[in-house]
Amino acid sequence: MNDSPESSLVAPALLLELPAADRLAPAPPEFRQSRFHRLADRWSHLVFLACSLLVVALIGGILFFLAARGLAAFLPLTGNTGRTLSFAEVFLSTDWAPSSDHFGILPFLGGSLAVTGLALLLAAPTGILTGVFIAKLAPSWMRSLMRQVMDLLVGIPSVVYGIFGLTIILPLVSHSFLKDAPASGFAISAMILSVMIVPTIVSLATDAFEGLPLSLDEGSQALGSSRWQAIWHVLIPAARPRLLTACVLGLGRAIGEAMAVQMVIGNNPQWIALMREFTDRAPFLRALFTPAATLTTELVQELPNTPTGSPWNNVLFAMGLLLYLLTMVLILATRRFGRNEVA
Amino acid sequence: MKIRFLAQTLVAGLIALSASAQTVTVMGSTALGPIVKKAADDYMKLHPGVQIAVSGGGSMTGLNQVTSGGCNIGISDVFATPEQDKTGIKNFNIVVQPFTLIAHPGVGVKSLNAQQAEQVFTGKVTNWKEVGGKDQKIVRVIRPESSGTRAVQKKEILHGQEFSKDVLIQDSTGAVVTAVATTPGAVSFVELEHLEKNKARVAGIAYNGVECSNEGVKSGKYPIFSFGHAYTNPAKLTDPKVKQAVDGFLAFILTPAFQQDVVLKAGYLPVAYVKSLKTQL
Amino acid sequence: MRAIATLRSPSRAKHVDKFMRGVLWVIALGFILVLAVFVGAILHQGWPVLRLDFLTRMPETLEAGGGIKPQIFNSIYLVLLSLGLSLPIGLGAGVYMAEYAGKGRTLNFFRLCIETLAATPSIVLALFGMIVFVQTLGWSFSIRSGALTLALLNIPVITRVTEVSLMSVPRELKEASYGLGATKLQTILKVALPYAATGILTGLVLTAGRAFGESAILVFTAGTNTSAIFPDFRLTVPGETLSVHLWYVTSDGTLPDAREIAAGTAAVMILVLLILNLSVRFLDRAIRRRTR
Numbered sequence A: 001m002n003d004s005p006e007s008s009l010v011a012p013a014l015l016l017e018l019p020a021a022d023r024l025a026p027a028p029p030e031f032r033q034s035r036f037h038r039l040a041d042r043w044s045h046l047v048f049l050a051c052s053l054l055v056v057a058l059i060g061g062i063l064f065f066l067a068a069r070g071l072a073a074f075l076p077l078t079g080n081t082g083r084t085l086s087f088a089e090v091f092l093s094t095d096w097a098p099s100s101d102h103f104g105i106l107p108f109l110g111g112s113l114a115v116t117g118l119a120l121l122l123a124a125p126t127g128i129l130t131g132v133f134i135a136k137l138a139p140s141w142m143r144s145l146m147r148q149v150m151d152l153l154v155g156i157p158s159v160v161y162g163i164f165g166l167t168i169i170l171p172l173v174s175h176s177f178l179k180d181a182p183a184s185g186f187a188i189s190a191m192i193l194s195v196m197i198v199p200t201i202v203s204l205a206t207d208a209f210e211g212l213p214l215s216l217d218e219g220s221q222a223l224g225s226s227r228w229q230a231i232w233h234v235l236i237p238a239a240r241p242r243l244l245t246a247c248v249l250g251l252g253r254a255i256g257e258a259m260a261v262q263m264v265i266g267n268n269p270q271w272i273a274l275m276r277e278f279t280d281r282a283p284f285l286r287a288l289f290t291p292a293a294t295l296t297t298e299l300v301q302e303l304p305n306t307p308t309g310s311p312w313n314n315v316l317f318a319m320g321l322l323l324y325l326l327t328m329v330l331i332l333a334t335r336r337f338g339r340n341e342v343a
Numbered sequence B: 001m002k003i004r005f006l007a008q009t010l011v012a013g014l015i016a017l018s019a020s021a022q023t024v025t026v027m028g029s030t031a032l033g034p035i036v037k038k039a040a041d042d043y044m045k046l047h048p049g050v051q052i053a054v055s056g057g058g059s060m061t062g063l064n065q066v067t068s069g070g071c072n073i074g075i076s077d078v079f080a081t082p083e084q085d086k087t088g089i090k091n092f093n094i095v096v097q098p099f100t101l102i103a104h105p106g107v108g109v110k111s112l113n114a115q116q117a118e119q120v121f122t123g124k125v126t127n128w129k130e131v132g133g134k135d136q137k138i139v140r141v142i143r144p145e146s147s148g149t150r151a152v153q154k155k156e157i158l159h160g161q162e163f164s165k166d167v168l169i170q171d172s173t174g175a176v177v178t179a180v181a182t183t184p185g186a187v188s189f190v191e192l193e194h195l196e197k198n199k200a201r202v203a204g205i206a207y208n209g210v211e212c213s214n215e216g217v218k219s220g221k222y223p224i225f226s227f228g229h230a231y232t233n234p235a236k237l238t239d240p241k242v243k244q245a246v247d248g249f250l251a252f253i254l255t256p257a258f259q260q261d262v263v264l265k266a267g268y269l270p271v272a273y274v275k276s277l278k279t280q281l
Numbered sequence C: 001m002r003a004i005a006t007l008r009s010p011s012r013a014k015h016v017d018k019f020m021r022g023v024l025w026v027i028a029l030g031f032i033l034v035l036a037v038f039v040g041a042i043l044h045q046g047w048p049v050l051r052l053d054f055l056t057r058m059p060e061t062l063e064a065g066g067g068i069k070p071q072i073f074n075s076i077y078l079v080l081l082s083l084g085l086s087l088p089i090g091l092g093a094g095v096y097m098a099e100y101a102g103k104g105r106t107l108n109f110f111r112l113c114i115e116t117l118a119a120t121p122s123i124v125l126a127l128f129g130m131i132v133f134v135q136t137l138g139w140s141f142s143i144r145s146g147a148l149t150l151a152l153l154n155i156p157v158i159t160r161v162t163e164v165s166l167m168s169v170p171r172e173l174k175e176a177s178y179g180l181g182a183t184k185l186q187t188i189l190k191v192a193l194p195y196a197a198t199g200i201l202t203g204l205v206l207t208a209g210r211a212f213g214e215s216a217i218l219v220f221t222a223g224t225n226t227s228a229i230f231p232d233f234r235l236t237v238p239g240e241t242l243s244v245h246l247w248y249v250t251s252d253g254t255l256p257d258a259r260e261i262a263a264g265t266a267a268v269m270i271l272v273l274l275i276l277n278l279s280v281r282f283l284d285r286a287i288r289r290r291t292r
Helices: A035-074 A087-091 A106-137 A140-155 A158-176 A186-210 A214-222 A227-238 A240-256 A259-264 A271-281 A284-288 A295-305 A311-342 B002-018 B033-046 B059-068 B082-086 B114-122 B148-156 B173-182 B192-197 B214-219 B240-253 B256-265 C002-006 C010-049 C052-056 C069-100 C105-119 C122-136 C143-167 C171-179 C184-213 C216-221 C242-252 C258-291
Strands: B024-028 B052-057 B073-076 B090-103 B139-142 B167-169 B186-191 B203-207 B225-232
Touching: A035 A087, A035 A311, A035 C069, A035 C105, A035 C122, A035 C143, A035 C184, A106 A140, A106 A186, A106 A227, A106 A240, A106 A271, A106 A295, A106 C010, A140 A186, A140 C010, A140 C184, A140 C258, A158 A186, A158 A259, A158 C010, A158 C184, A158 C242, A158 C258, A186 A240, A186 A259, A186 A284, A186 C010, A214 A227, A227 A240, A227 C010, A240 A295, A240 A311, A240 C105, A240 C122, A259 A295, A259 C242, A295 A311, A295 B059, A295 C122, A295 C216, A311 C105, A311 C122, B024 B033, B024 B059, B024 B240, B033 B052, B033 B240, B033 B256, B052 B059, B059 B073, B059 B082, B059 B225, B059 C122, B073 B240, B090 B148, B090 B173, B090 B192, B090 B214, B090 B240, B114 B139, B114 B186, B139 B173, B148 B186, B173 B186, B173 B192, B186 B192, B225 B240, B240 B256, C010 C258, C052 C069, C069 C105, C069 C143, C069 C184, C069 C242, C105 C143, C122 C143, C122 C216, C143 C184, C143 C216, C171 C184, C184 C242, C184 C258, C216 C242, C242 C258
Parallel strands: B024 B052, B024 B073, B139 B167, B139 B186
Antiparallel strands: B073 B225, B090 B186, B090 B203, B090 B225
């Protein structure tokens, strides 16, 4: 990562590889220091270690508390007020009607996957191509301009994205496609999400292309291929593991986004039933604008309005736990890609 | 130098974290929030020694927290669950909230009787012409599962039956009104104040021939309304100073002056209007 | 190589090349356009509302005409508190990873943890904060619950930035310090950290921006109301920030002028973001001047 901190800050904690470290050997013993400094030197690393261990403890702590509340739905605990649920009726059912004792979370899982899938469909190709553009084709003024644009896009708060969708995109769509019926749903959420995750993908893709050995580029040009041929046939395949990582991290960001999506998606847990009713004559367009719900939006929407200890409340925490586990799986997946690259 | 400054900030922060001031904390319903916040502001002006912190979070958050002692007063659009009641929490009805059916202005129906209203929302009736209106498909617009309005609607209009699956869910009353105003054939159920603010866009539907109005509720002719609740937990109110402030504050909300001036202006009705207290909802 | 196969029709390849370059330019310019439309639209909507009055009045609870004074205060206060809490921890962890952890499994494991924490959705952190601070400790929706949970969001970013900045300290500099007889701790505190300070500061400003815009965490830990007193430094009162206010007035919508307030608040947030980004660029330039 030879470039400025600026680019690494777009997704600072997401970057996976660091330069071979200039780590220090301990100071040679022949220099004599005061007793205080020697003691301080000997013990200070424990303070630093404690800080690192705190992070580890946080990861475990989050898992513990979410699991304690989320798994309570499936266990006959004394704190529970309702009946004990089975895994199947929660994770394998599309019927979400908590006040009638149905707790299927598939609509939310499906909603999350549909929205993030659509968002990735928009963001991955454009993001990767923009990465190539910045790393290999753009003149330097364009390069720095694009960096700033991406920095701004990643910095815009999600509620501001939400309000933009709500006050500008929704009325526009409703007016132009839906005969003024209220618009919401997958397509608009995915559009907004794709803009939100594109900086992550662009930043990591740019790093991926910049990190490729120049010989690849030069070699294929020496063979007479055009710039685009070199990019398409040589550079993109060579960067594939890290591009995959970029997409997975973009996916992670999209699946966890709550507020922006909540403001535009319409928050309808019955979206599957709703779509079933009109598939016979449904244009694809209408399905895209069906109000729906995701794991995150449902949490924002309903968590404050459910009694502690009720199956309803516990299942919502289980949805939080599921999101957390998904994050972990995605991070571990990026590790796999990294290993493949080395091999 | 920078590190010393940081250390100082941190220490100061930790000390401040451990010392908490004496305040009455109120949590719960976002719908009732504004009116309780207003009451708190007025009350603190009258009693400068008392601090009242009002935060939202939703009705059930308020009830959960007051039950566990996390706040002193929990405000809610709905009654506490039986489990919460068992902990000995105490209910104060602080306002009355009338509800009305609304529809898109073009449906051609001015009134529904109880049975028709029920069938419209359960899905037994799917076209306005079946209840005396135009040949137009009925579009049901309702609030999400966790909404207090929906709970009232389910009990009062549907008499506990399930809603039809073919519904349009809107997550705030504002969005419901907009959806009804712009969707031909739409019907919904909202707080009376939202009909009054939007008379130009949506039409009110009378229930059993009676239009929803403050007078109707007061005279007992119009039956659909709910209470706004404030719950306290006597078992957890151990500090006499806080207890005194809580009692004083609740008494203040129920004074005729506050009920007449503020409650009416905010779109609610004074509790005194409804003599016979309903036991649930 | 497959590229060789396509050499058979060089003129077609040339056309494709030209076309695809055009496509790349269009995509890149498209993003610039998206940003311009976005910022332009938000500022355009909010501009009529942005009077001094709006920034310096208390919010109304029932009537139109409220301001956002306490929300501005809470935003700044919460960001500073959360940075104050997360900076020592982030710095410490960053120093450990850059200077002490070695290169083996330990470092890998810590990195994995930092990455996981960084990728954890803010709504999940919000649930954690709600369970631990709001419910278990009984702190209710308050500034302290909010600041502590918000710190969780900052820690991985600060750790990362510290680590990266320390890695960029030239080896010769550290060796010179050892040569003068300094201990490792002295070298870190007096040579490496000061050298890395501008980089860390840049990271801090961006972290501040992220914390400033965060809403999901604060809805569940700091609440959606403000104290009636201004300024209220107590940590036990609810602390609605600008971003939460923006979400709350839009989704609840009981205020008659909710739309205007939301538009004005969004414009304020965009302006703050622009200012933060400008200062980052300024800092960045300072770094480059020094490294030259």
